Amino acid sequence: MPAMKRALHLLWLLPVLLAALLAGCARAPSESRIVLRFWTMGEEGQAAAQLVKGFETLHPDIRVEVQQLPWTAAHAKLLTAYAGGTTPDIAQMGNTWIPEMAALRAIVPLDRFIAGSHIVTPADYFPGIWKSNVIAGKDYGVPWYVDTRLIFYRKDILAAAGFDHPPTSWAGWTRMMAAIKARARPGDWAALLPLNEFEQLVSFSLEQPGSFLKGHDQYGNFQSPQFTAALRFYLSFFRDGYAPRIDDTQIASVPIEFARGHYAFYVSGPWMIREFETRMPASVQKDWATAPLPGPTGADSNSGIAGGASLVIFRSSRHKAAAWKLIEYLSQPAVQDRFHQLTGDLPPRRSTFARPDIASDPYAAAFFAQLQRARAVPRIAEYEQIVREMQTIAARAAWGRLDVAQTTALLDRKTDAILAKRRWMIAHGRLAP
Amino acid sequence: MKSNQTLAAWVFTGPALIVIGLFFLVPVLLALGLSFTDFDIYALASLKNVQFVGFDNYLTVLRMGLFWKALGNTLYFVVVGVPLSIAAALGAALLVHSRLARWKGFFRTALFTPVVANIIAVAVIWKYLFQQHYGVVNYVLGWFGVQPIDWLGNPHMAMPTIIFFALWKNFGYAMIIVLAGLQAIPDELYEAARLDGASAWKQVRHITLPMLGPTLMTVGLLTMVGYFQLFAEPYVMTEGGPLQSTLSVLYLMYNQGFDWWNLGLASAIAFTLFVFTLAATFLLVRVGRRKGWV
Numbered sequence: 001m002p003a004m005k006r007a008l009h010l011l012w013l014l015p016v017l018l019a020a021l022l023a024g025c026a027r028a029p030s031e032s033r034i035v036l037r038f039w040t041m042g043e044e045g046q047a048a049a050q051l052v053k054g055f056e057t058l059h060p061d062i063r064v065e066v067q068q069l070p071w072t073a074a075h076a077k078l079l080t081a082y083a084g085g086t087t088p089d090i091a092q093m094g095n096t097w098i099p100e101m102a103a104l105r106a107i108v109p110l111d112r113f114i115a116g117s118h119i120v121t122p123a124d125y126f127p128g129i130w131k132s133n134v135i136a137g138k139d140y141g142v143p144w145y146v147d148t149r150l151i152f153y154r155k156d157i158l159a160a161a162g163f164d165h166p167p168t169s170w171a172g173w174t175r176m177m178a179a180i181k182a183r184a185r186p187g188d189w190a191a192l193l194p195l196n197e198f199e200q201l202v203s204f205s206l207e208q209p210g211s212f213l214k215g216h217d218q219y220g221n222f223q224s225p226q227f228t229a230a231l232r233f234y235l236s237f238f239r240d241g242y243a244p245r246i247d248d249t250q251i252a253s254v255p256i257e258f259a260r261g262h263y264a265f266y267v268s269g270p271w272m273i274r275e276f277e278t279r280m281p282a283s284v285q286k287d288w289a290t291a292p293l294p295g296p297t298g299a300d301s302n303s304g305i306a307g308g309a310s311l312v313i314f315r316s317s318r319h320k321a322a323a324w325k326l327i328e329y330l331s332q333p334a335v336q337d338r339f340h341q342l343t344g345d346l347p348p349r350r351s352t353f354a355r356p357d358i359a360s361d362p363y364a365a366a367f368f369a370q371l372q373r374a375r376a377v378p379r380i381a382e383y384e385q386i387v388r389e390m391q392t393i394a395a396r397a398a399w400g401r402l403d404v405a406q407t408t409a410l411l412d413r414k415t416d417a418i419l420a421k422r423r424w425m426i427a428h429g430r431l432a433p
Numbered sequence: 434m435k436s437n438q439t440l441a442a443w444v445f446t447g448p449a450l451i452v453i454g455l456f457f458l459v460p461v462l463l464a465l466g467l468s469f470t471d472f473d474i475y476a477l478a479s480l481k482n483v484q485f486v487g488f489d490n491y492l493t494v495l496r497m498g499l500f501w502k503a504l505g506n507t508l509y510f511v512v513v514g515v516p517l518s519i520a521a522a523l524g525a526a527l528l529v530h531s532r533l534a535r536w537k538g539f540f541r542t543a544l545f546t547p548v549v550a551n552i553i554a555v556a557v558i559w560k561y562l563f564q565q566h567y568g569v570v571n572y573v574l575g576w577f578g579v580q581p582i583d584w585l586g587n588p589h590m591a592m593p594t595i596i597f598f599a600l601w602k603n604f605g606y607a608m609i610i611v612l613a614g615l616q617a618i619p620d621e622l623y624e625a626a627r628l629d630g631a632s633a634w635k636q637v638r639h640i641t642l643p644m645l646g647p648t649l650m651t652v653g654l655l656t657m658v659g660y661f662q663l664f665a666e667p668y669v670m671t672e673g674g675p676l677q678s679t680l681s682v683l684y685l686m687y688n689q690g691f692d693w694w695n696l697g698l699a700s701a702i703a704f705t706l707f708v709f710t711l712a713a714t715f716l717l718v719r720v721g722r723r724k725g726w727v
Contacts, residue, residue, distance in 0.1 A: 072672065075692060076691040076692060079474075079477070079691065079694055080691070082477065083477060100474060103474065103475065103478060104474065104477055104478045105478055196674075247674070247675055247676065381474055381475075385693055421471060421473055421475060424484070425475055425482065430475070430479070430481070430482060431475070
């Protein structure tokens with residue numbers, strides 16, 4: 001997200017805060033309606049504010065106060081709210097934050113609610129996505145929308161290089177990039193994988209068996225042959241000159257650069273569909289498509305991150321039953337479809353994907369295919385700290401400052417240090433492994 | 434009689450001492466204690482999960498590559514920013530103080546306005562001004578044939594841009610203090626110098642600057658200590674990027690403390706920064722003492 005946009009988010013947060021304040025002041029003390037405090041993040045907040053109107057009509061006894069947090073400040077805000085005892089009733093939460101909130105006992109398991117629900121049916125959800133909220137056998141969130149990283153590509157550039165299909169294997173992808181790079185104008189590249197994003201390397205590693213953590217996620221497993229293979233493949237993009245060594249902050253506009261043919265492949269997530277549809281000129285709209293991430297040995301080995309955001313209920317909430325009603329409402333395929341229309345976010349349920357609006361979207365099909373195979377990342381509080389450290393080190397390797405063996409050894413050392421407290425907690429029986 | 438006076442002194446200073454103790458001394462001591470523990474996200478869940486770790490956090494800080502990078506960035510900001518701020522403050526004060534200047538009140542207020550302006554609001558405006566493709570700064574530079582510069586996105590340009598922004602935001606405060614110093618210089622000195630045929634520059638060089646020494650010393654110390662605590666400017670303009678080129682020590686502390694909730698480590702970073710600030714202050718005071726400004 002461009003920095004400017006973030007600042008604007010902060011700005012339009014002001015009226016929302018003011019409105020919340022005024023609403024707080026104006027509320028008559030005798031009001032008998034339940035007030036649910038619902039924290040949302042980023043663009044989804046605006047859509048949520050519209051969706052809850054339908055919920056309030058169905059449940060006149062419940063009023064929902066939607067508060068929008070900017071993504072950049074949301075994590076710190078959640079932790080300080082927990083420390084200060086001011087957590088809301090219900091919140092949208094990035095799946096990778098859930099283990100941390102569960103370790104804090106800030107959010108409650110939802111198994112009891114899910115068992116009694118005929119709307120939230122786990123079997124209808126993509127398995128990897130559903131699993132990403134299960135910690136020590138308990139379910140802490142209901143997926144709201146999904147994120148998995150796959151390839152956006154330029155059909156015309158591939159065709160000019162002699163390929164009429166997107167790549168399905170790592171080797172095939174490399175061949176295509178070599179052919180594209182050989183014909184590229186100076187300054188153009190075969191692919192774009194921004195060096196400050198950890199998702200690409202994590203995605204490649206999830207396409208390999210096993211995990212980059214071992215021993216109940218207590219130690220780094222980066223020196224394993226599986227992760228080493230993923231890292232080698234990742235680094236080959238930069239070593240062989242297929243992708244530039246840049247951060248996404250150095251790109252003014254990905255859609256515009258993609259439209260100009262600066263890159264033939266771009267690894268990104270579902271929100272990019274709408275970005276491309278609205279920001280690329282009409283002349284190139286017929287020339288781009290999405291495809292599942294190529295697998296190490298072909299389409300059968302495809303996988304990816306099972307990411308996204310979920311809805312959670314806080315332990316401090318005095319209205320858990322009402323909060324669950326809101327989760328159920330937002331989980332209905334019809335409401336998820338509306339949410340998709342408002343935001344472009346992709347739904348976590350197969351039955352929502354089957355609705356005509358999404359089923360007819362050619363760009364969503366690749367996501368649907370990959371989401372069946374997407375895998376949950378390690379569910380531990382330290383996950384984000386580890387993958388950010390991983391990316392900082394991988395970026396140095398991409399610049400040629402570290403070789404593969406040095407990189408994986410350093411990653412294991414740093415990760416073991418980050419996980420020291422987790423090992424201590426497990427050894428002392430204070431945390432379920 | 435003596436004891437009565439002592440009692441009265443305690444009664445008068447007591448409330449202030451209690452407030453300082455409660456809201457300054459106790460939190461500082463608590464933070465110091467925190468820096469010797471591994472207080473983290475698990476400790477937030479239950480205090481039983483806290484361990485005493487001695488100087489481990491401090492060793493971690495000193496071994497952390499990012500800390501030295503952040504310290505380097507902070508020193509860059511201080512070493513370049515403080516002299517520029519003082520120079521700007523002095524220049525503006527001399528102009529406003531000049532007997533030739535009109536509408537002194539207006540200029541004094543106008544130059545002081547950035548200090549009281551809300552930093553979030555002005556940061557948004559400056560971000561627009563510095564925008565690479567449609568910002569006014571590049572538009573104006575374009576008249577002189579300068580290619581568009583990515584002020585906030587280029588790792589080499591981001592810190593200079595932040596320094597400029599901080600300078601604009603903060604120099605008014607120092608200017609007011611320098612202005613007060615200027616007004617305290619007796620006019621007779623200038624009259625005598627003029628009779629001796631000293632030029633305007635010589636008057637500044639041999640009267641204004643020496644007489645302002647103590648004032649400039651104070652302003653320099655205040656500005657330096659303030660600039661060591663660089664945080665708001667990169668937080669609102671660049672979020673520490675690009676390539677961590679505007680990450681300051683305080684920003685690193687914020688990341689560790691409030692993003693990862695490693696409060697033990699964050700406290701250790703804070704006290705390490707305190708030691709560096711203290712050392713720099715002593716150095717400056719020593720120089721000042723030699724020149725007789727303190």
